Amino acid sequence: MNKSWKLYRFFYRSRGDSPFKRIIIHLILIIACVIAIYPALRIVSVSLRPGDRLLSTSLAIIPRDATLANYKEVIFERSFFLWLWNSLVITITTSVIGVILASTSAYAFSRWRFPGRKPGLVFLLTTQMIPAAMLMIPIYILAAKLHLINTYKGLIFAYSVSSIPFSIWILKGYYDTVPEELEEAAMIDGVSKLSAFYRIILPLSTPALAIVFLFNFMSAWNDFLLARIMLQRESMLTWPLGLQSLQGQFQTEWGAYSAASILVAVPVMALFLFSSKWLISGLTLGSVKG
Amino acid sequence: METLNSEVISDSLSQVGFTILIIVGSALIIEGILYVLLKRVLKSKYALPIMLLAPAAVGLLLLVVYPIGFEVRLAFSNMSLRHFRHPTFSLKQGLDNFVLIFTQPVLKQVMFFPLFFRTILWTVIQVSFHVSLGLGLAILLNRPMKLRALYRTILVIPWAIPQVIACLTWRGEFHYQYGFLNIMLRDIGLPAIQWKSDPFWNFVAMNITNIWLGVPFMMVILLGGLQSISREYYEAADIDGAPGWIRFTRITLPLLKPVLTPAVILGTIWTFNNFNVPFFINENELETSDILVTALFRAAFQYNRYGFAAAFALVIFVILFFFTVIYMKTTGGLKGVYEK
Numbered sequence: 218m219n220k221s222w223k224l225y226r227f228f229y230r231s232r233g234d235s236p237f238k239r240i241i242i243h244l245i246l247i248i249a250c251v252i253a254i255y256p257a258l259r260i261v262s263v264s265l266r267p268g269d270r271l272l273s274t275s276l277a278i279i280p281r282d283a284t285l286a287n288y289k290e291v292i293f294e295r296s297f298f299l300w301l302w303n304s305l306v307i308t309i310t311t312s313v314i315g316v317i318l319a320s321t322s323a324y325a326f327s328r329w330r331f332p333g334r335k336p337g338l339v340f341l342l343t344t345q346m347i348p349a350a351m352l353m354i355p356i357y358i359l360a361a362k363l364h365l366i367n368t369y370k371g372l373i374f375a376y377s378v379s380s381i382p383f384s385i386w387i388l389k390g391y392y393d394t395v396p397e398e399l400e401e402a403a404m405i406d407g408v409s410k411l412s413a414f415y416r417i418i419l420p421l422s423t424p425a426l427a428i429v430f431l432f433n434f435m436s437a438w439n440d441f442l443l444a445r446i447m448l449q450r451e452s453m454l455t456w457p458l459g460l461q462s463l464q465g466q467f468q469t470e471w472g473a474y475s476a477a478s479i480l481v482a483v484p485v486m487a488l489f490l491f492s493s494k495w496l497i498s499g500l501t502l503g504s505v506k507g
Numbered sequence: 508m509e510t511l512n513s514e515v516i517s518d519s520l521s522q523v524g525f526t527i528l529i530i531v532g533s534a535l536i537i538e539g540i541l542y543v544l545l546k547r548v549l550k551s552k553y554a555l556p557i558m559l560l561a562p563a564a565v566g567l568l569l570l571v572v573y574p575i576g577f578e579v580r581l582a583f584s585n586m587s588l589r590h591f592r593h594p595t596f597s598l599k600q601g602l603d604n605f606v607l608i609f610t611q612p613v614l615k616q617v618m619f620f621p622l623f624f625r626t627i628l629w630t631v632i633q634v635s636f637h638v639s640l641g642l643g644l645a646i647l648l649n650r651p652m653k654l655r656a657l658y659r660t661i662l663v664i665p666w667a668i669p670q671v672i673a674c675l676t677w678r679g680e681f682h683y684q685y686g687f688l689n690i691m692l693r694d695i696g697l698p699a700i701q702w703k704s705d706p707f708w709n710f711v712a713m714n715i716t717n718i719w720l721g722v723p724f725m726m727v728i729l730l731g732g733l734q735s736i737s738r739e740y741y742e743a744a745d746i747d748g749a750p751g752w753i754r755f756t757r758i759t760l761p762l763l764k765p766v767l768t769p770a771v772i773l774g775t776i777w778t779f780n781n782f783n784v785p786f787f788i789n790e791n792e793l794e795t796s797d798i799l800v801t802a803l804f805r806a807a808f809q810y811n812r813y814g815f816a817a818a819f820a821l822v823i824f825v826i827l828f829f830f831t832v833i834y835m836k837t838t839g840g841l842k843g844v845y846e847k
Contacts, residue, residue: 239652242647242650242652243652243654245647246644246647246648246654246658246662249644249658249662250658250661250662252719253661253662253664253665253719253723254661254664255687256665256673256676256677256680256687256719257664257665257668257676259676259680259687260672260676272684272685273685274684274685274690276687276690276691296509296510296511298510298511299509299510299511299515302511302515302516302519303519306519306520306523310523310526310527314527314530318534318562318563318566319563321559321560321562321563322559322560322562322563322564324559325555325556325557325559325560326560328556329553329555329556331553331556331557332553337560344567344571345776346776346827346828346831347571347575347824347827348779348780348782348800348803348820348823348824348827349780349782350780350782350800350801350803350804350820351578351800351803351820351823351824352570352571352574352575352578353804353807353808354578354581354807354813354816354817354820355574355575355577355578355581355817356570356574357807357808358577358581358586358813359574359577368522369519369522369523369526370522370525370526370529373523373526374526374530374566374570375570377530377566378563378566378567378569378570378571379570379571381563381566381567382567385563410555411555438669439669439670439671441670441671441782441783442782442783442804446808451509452509452515457669457671460671460672460675461671461675464675464678464679469679471679474675474679475676478672478675478676481669481672482668482669482672485667485668485669486664486667486668489666489667490660490663490667493663493667493727
């Protein structure tokens with residue numbers, strides 16, 4: 218009895234897939250994985266090559282006589298840490314400001330039926346459809362007139378505001394799932410609505426706040442376009458601009474470029490893969506709970 | 508070479524501190540004024556939500572609404588690098604700008620309509636590849652098997668890599684002599700391809716890059732959708748002896764639709780607006796590889812025709828707007844957005 222049940226389970230779970238079919242499935246997935254990872258591994262490979270063989274027609278991933286010289290060059294002879302520092306300062310500040318501004322607005326959207334609420338929500342959604350390149354022209358000209366080019370100020374302000382609509386949607390979706398009775402109970406105890414929000418709703422929403430922070434962080438950290446327009450002085454470059462400067466049009470410093478890419482990409486990818494379950498639940502949070 | 512030293516650190520920290528102070532300070536001032544106005548003077552019952560909303564609303568007004576208004580104004584000017592300080596604004600100039608978009612090359616040679624159709628072609632190619640490959644991989648991953656978690660993690664990597672790095676790296680790999688695609692082509696005895704200078708192959712190159720970049724996102728979203736479909740439907744289909752194809756079209760696709768529709772809308776808008784891939788892969792600045800947004804960027808920041816580019820931006824925005832409205836109307840994509 219037990220044995221036949223096991224047998225049934227086995228066939229049921231594999232839905233009668235023949236071994237041949239299963240091999241094919243694994244084969245397809247393995248090929249897909251190779252396609253997904255090979256270009257990424259090429260960066261590793263180039264970064265490990267010695268300086269005189271950066272350009273090579275070899276397809277091996279770990280080159281012969283691998284060396285860390287490129288990493289040394291990037292760390293000690295380039296402005297690599299300056300780029301990272303600029304990116305880090307801008308990114309962290311914008312993420313914090315963005316979360317603060319969005320958290321209170323989302324609460325208003327979640328708890329009150331004020332006039333203009335629906336148009337407001339639709340407006341937030343519409344801003345997501347405006348191509349970034351379209352806002353660049355007025356923003357650049359306004360920033361130039363206000364002397365915000367080559368400052369942290371301009372970029373921080375632009376990033377933190379541009380992340381607000383998406384953050385509000387996600388946070389509103391989350392607040393909607395927190396029962397309003399919690400605040401009502403607190404208000405019966407003589408607490409104002411505002412402090413009920415700060416003392417009860419905000420702490421309960423930590424996961425959603427973390428997701429929003431992470432989203433803001435990722436989008437500001439990886440942004441190229443706005444930084445390219447707002448920052449021109451060499452000491453102000455963020456890492457995407459710095460990396461691009463290593464890949465000049467006529468002469469690419471492949472070794473330094475690859476090493477710098479690895480140094481930037483590995484922590485970001487680790488953070489992304491580590492938090493991907495969260496991020497994805499965050500993406501669906503806003504849409505499903507609407 | 509500029510290096511990171513304590514002077515730089517303290518300087519940037521003070522800049523940032525000052526910025527935060529300005530933002531927080533102005534937020535508090537706005538809230539204070541609103542509090543007095545709404546609560547004390549008008550005694551509005553919506554005083555608190557309006558106060559909570561105000562800082563973000565002011566930010567969006569300054570950074571989205573006002574710039575769009577400014578862009579409309581710019582579109583009616585001849586602002587360029589030569590006329591940066593004292594541009595002339597006139598209705599005639601604006602009409603000229605809009606006529607120029609459709610009658611003269613937008614950049615050096617390329618005209619508006621070829622650009623437009625290329626953008627459509629690019630979007631259609633990308634979205635169909637993303638959805639079909641993403642759905643295929645999601646279905647393969649949506650079954651109990653060994654190594655599933657490992658496959659999933661590896662397949663997500665193109666999405667996890669910072670996009671700028673992915674684009675710059677792919678651009679390097681399209682090198683005629685040292686890129687791995689051409690090395691492989693030569694190894695199997697085919698002629699190598701001029702990825703960077705041949706217009707057709709450069710367009711193929713940017714498509715390859717973006718397919719590689721975009722499939723993981725679709726796959727993950729659709730896998731989430733597949734996992735939310737209850738097993739019972741498939742068990743019922745098993746009992747009825749329904750073949751695989753019928754199960755796919757009658758169970759999987761209809762039940763996946765709530766996830767698929769927003770994913771396709773988002774994917775379409777993102778692809779239409781994609782800047783990084785066409786911009787970076789097109790190293791030789793071939794105008795035959797530009798799509799609307801990259802052409803817009805070049806018109807504004809390489810040719811410095813700000814007034815003209817502003818008009819061009821408005822045209823692109825109108826196109827996107829109509830697309831979105833039509834799509835929302837036909838699929839009911841906004842349904843359930845307002846309700847709690």
